[in-house]
Amino acid sequence: MTERTFIAIKPDAVQRGLIGKIISRIEEKGYKIIALKMLEVTQEQAAAHYAEHYGKPFYPNLVKFITSAPIVAMVIEGDNAILGMRQIMGKTNPANAEVGTIRGDFSPEMSFNVIHGSDGPESADREIAIYFKEEEMCTSWKTAFEILKEKMN
Ligand code: IDP
Ligand code: MG
Numbered sequence: 001m002t003e004r005t006f007i008a009i010k011p012d013a014v015q016r017g018l019i020g021k022i023i024s025r026i027e028e029k030g031y032k033i034i035a036l037k038m039l040e041v042t043q044e045q046a047a048a049h050y051a052e053h054y055g056k057p058f059y060p061n062l063v064k065f066i067t068s069a070p071i072v073a074m075v076i077e078g079d080n081a082i083l084g085m086r087q088i089m090g091k092t093n094p095a096n097a098e099v100g101t102i103r104g105d106f107s108p109e110m111s112f113n114v115i116h117g118s119d120g121p122e123s124a125d126r127e128i129a130i131y132f133k134e135e136e137m138c139t140s141w142k143t144a145f146e147i148l149k150e151k152m153n
Contacts, residue, residue, distance in 0.1 A: 005082045005118045006127035011069035013114040030145040031078035034137045038070045048130045073131045085117040
């Protein structure tokens with residue numbers, strides 16, 4: 001099933017010069033980037049994004065971190081893209097993330113784990129709405145992968 005998911009390249013990865021490498025992995029997988037922008041996360045956006053973690057010991061540092069430098073926010077579309085992106089990202093704690101995943105390859109620490117991805121359809125809808133308007137979705141084009149699939153229909 002075609003899904004949309006919210007992906008953010010976090011401030012650590014932006015500052016470490018990893019934007020291009022991370023975007024390449026998403027493109028190479030065959031997913032479609034339908035929205036993309038660099039932005040500085042506001043306190044309000046951070047609170048909305050991480051509402052589920054409010055009250056946890058790491059919450060203050062998480063908000064401080066996500067607002068500390070720009071993120072690159074994206075909406076990614078593809079077949080089973082929500083779980084697929086979670087697999088490409090690797091486990092939350094990079095110490096447990098497999099080599100070959102973004103977190104496994106680019107981060108040694110939980111607090112600086114380089115990428116965010118929605119964990120389910122409801123959080124995807126909720127998170128996309130925090131950062132994007134529907135008009136910002138670029139849907140009037142086809143990836144090479146979509147074109148080759150059409151030829152088989
Ligand atoms: P996820 O990013 O893989 O979905 P969540 O459990 O939703 O993981 O946590 C959100 C973010 O909060 C993580 O990506 C990580 O940056 C941070 N985080 C989660 N748990 C801890 C912790 O125990 N210590 C420090 N940071 C944490
Ligand atoms: Mg999460």
